[in-house]
Amino acid sequence: MSTKKVIIGVVAAVLVLAALVAGMSAMFTVREDQYACTVRFSQIIDTTDQAGLHWKVPFLDSVRYFSKAVQLYDIPPSEVTTLDKQNMTVDCYVLWQISDPLRFYQTLGTTAVAEQRLDAQTYTAMKNLMSTLAQADIINMEDGAKRNEIYDRIATTVNEQAQTYGINVLDVKIKQFDLPESNLNAVYSRMISERNQMAEKYTADGNYEASLIRNSVDKQVNILISNAEAEAAKLEAEGEAEYMRLLAEAYDTQDKKDFYEFTLALDALKSSLTGDQKTVILDRDSALAKLLMGE
Amino acid sequence: MEESGFYSWKPPKKDPPAGSRKWILPVVILGVVALVAALALSSSFYTVDDKQQAVITTFGQVTNITDAGVHFKLPFGIQQVHKVDVNVYQTIELGYRTDASGDYQVEASESTMITGDYNIVNVDFFVEYKVSDPVQYLFSSNDPELILRNLIQSQIRNVVGSTSVDAVLTDGKESIQMQVRDLVSQLLEEYDIGLTLVDVKIQDSEPPTQEVIEAFKAVETAKQQAETVVNDAKAYQNAKLPDAQAQADERIQNAEYLKQRRINEAVEQVAMFQAMYEEYARNPEITRQRMYYEAISQILPGVRVYIDTSGENSDVQKLLPLESLVQTGAAGSPAEGSDQG
Numbered sequence: 001m002s003t004k005k006v007i008i009g010v011v012a013a014v015l016v017l018a019a020l021v022a023g024m025s026a027m028f029t030v031r032e033d034q035y036a037c038t039v040r041f042s043q044i045i046d047t048t049d050q051a052g053l054h055w056k057v058p059f060l061d062s063v064r065y066f067s068k069a070v071q072l073y074d075i076p077p078s079e080v081t082t083l084d085k086q087n088m089t090v091d092c093y094v095l096w097q098i099s100d101p102l103r104f105y106q107t108l109g110t111t112a113v114a115e116q117r118l119d120a121q122t123y124t125a126m127k128n129l130m131s132t133l134a135q136a137d138i139i140n141m142e143d144g145a146k147r148n149e150i151y152d153r154i155a156t157t158v159n160e161q162a163q164t165y166g167i168n169v170l171d172v173k174i175k176q177f178d179l180p181e182s183n184l185n186a187v188y189s190r191m192i193s194e195r196n197q198m199a200e201k202y203t204a205d206g207n208y209e210a211s212l213i214r215n216s217v218d219k220q221v222n223i224l225i226s227n228a229e230a231e232a233a234k235l236e237a238e239g240e241a242e243y244m245r246l247l248a249e250a251y252d253t254q255d256k257k258d259f260y261e262f263t264l265a266l267d268a269l270k271s272s273l274t275g276d277q278k279t280v281i282l283d284r285d286s287a288l289a290k291l292l293m294g295e
Numbered sequence: 296m297e298e299s300g301f302y303s304w305k306p307p308k309k310d311p312p313a314g315s316r317k318w319i320l321p322v323v324i325l326g327v328v329a330l331v332a333a334l335a336l337s338s339s340f341y342t343v344d345d346k347q348q349a350v351i352t353t354f355g356q357v358t359n360i361t362d363a364g365v366h367f368k369l370p371f372g373i374q375q376v377h378k379v380d381v382n383v384y385q386t387i388e389l390g391y392r393t394d395a396s397g398d399y400q401v402e403a404s405e406s407t408m409i410t411g412d413y414n415i416v417n418v419d420f421f422v423e424y425k426v427s428d429p430v431q432y433l434f435s436s437n438d439p440e441l442i443l444r445n446l447i448q449s450q451i452r453n454v455v456g457s458t459s460v461d462a463v464l465t466d467g468k469e470s471i472q473m474q475v476r477d478l479v480s481q482l483l484e485e486y487d488i489g490l491t492l493v494d495v496k497i498q499d500s501e502p503p504t505q506e507v508i509e510a511f512k513a514v515e516t517a518k519q520q521a522e523t524v525v526n527d528a529k530a531y532q533n534a535k536l537p538d539a540q541a542q543a544d545e546r547i548q549n550a551e552y553l554k555q556r557r558i559n560e561a562v563e564q565v566a567m568f569q570a571m572y573e574e575y576a577r578n579p580e581i582t583r584q585r586m587y588y589e590a591i592s593q594i595l596p597g598v599r600v601y602i603d604t605s606g607e608n609s610d611v612q613k614l615l616p617l618e619s620l621v622q623t624g625a626a627g628s629p630a631e632g633s634d635q636g
Contacts, residue, residue, distance in 0.1 A: 206521025
């Protein structure tokens, strides 16, 4: 009797366990950033991109997951040549996403393979586009947002090609464009000589302006002084003229003139005969001689 | 009758003591249930701190977002908690790294870029961002920070690649920061990866090599020196012109003075003459003589006088020396002068 009970108990337990396991095998969860493909006999029979709880045939079906998230692939820097034969080193990145997991699985299978393919196609698309552009289309003083339009063209081209792999290419952007290493020193030299020229110009302009100021000052000074000299000479001449006029006015009769000459003669006498050792010789008939000799 | 000889004795079958088996099973079942309950309890609550939000997924599907506090969820992995820092400003350093002690390490490959006028500069950027949408942050991309970093780098080069080197190094930084901010924010909305840009700042910008830096400095020096030279010239101007003006004024003043003096001389002379003439006019002959003898008396004290006594027809010059009338008072006797041959 009890053996039966045990056997029933064990069988019941095993059945419960089996049901549990089967139940668990019939469920699978899908995250928000995943696709889930139900695989039966190594073939994908169903795909879902809905997150949550899903059902499948227990034990028979397996689930393969693919990422639904946006992925970034950073393409290693490469050299491209522009339309005007200029070399540039370009480093870009690709944002991509699996859109059709079945096709992705059939054509590529893994992320690594996908990246390889994207690398090749993006590089080709970019190289081709760059060869239609002059270097001045990349490096110029226009609006920075315009370059995004160029990148969009690359993205569109690569996206079209990527559809056959079940991939959406969402964006391609160049994150770094540089001149090749070999050009760098030439650029530095050019920058240095440009700056030297600017420095020289400042110096020359400064000196020129300074000399203009100085010359102008000197000129003005000369003009001032010579004008003053002329004015002074004029004034002194006026003074002289007035002097003459006053005297002429004063000595207006002949009598006055004679008297004036007389006073002048006396003054001349006085001034010439002061001092030591002066000698005068008088004529015998002169008034003074007569006076002195008592006549 | 004879038997085999062995007698085996089997002990009677005994039932196990009543009650002991019954006792074990409930205990074990109780134990298992208790264990399961404990496990369930420990995985059915969680806490969220105030810098975070928690995204709850049920069987993988997003069903709820919770804020700071203690919350309950279904245990055993039916519901999972993904915590995201949403109220924290995160940073990205481009062109440099700050290490643990606060020092800067340069990352030249990130900071070297071309400007719109074919020059090369090194520019370091400091970026702040935060999580704007925790669901998108967790599930729309597999590395949102990396995507943001690459996006920023590309837009930085777009903007700097359209700016002149002088603007990048001196007064264009505000503009660059603003343009990068605008472009990145706009594209970030399109990307929709759950991040939003808070701020972009240029940390440092300078020429690429030491030599180029020196060349840039030399321009500044030249500029300043040129200013100095011009200022010196202006100082010269400010000193010289007033000085010359003063000289000119002095010259003219002096001339005025001389003119006036000459006129005054004339006036004086005329006045004196008029006075003398008035007197003379009254008695001309007497005045003449008086003046004459006055003059003579002034002169004679210091003078030797000779009288020429030779007649008109004389061949010999005779001179009479006379002592001064005033000084000696005695008339000198006439004497023969020496012959002049």
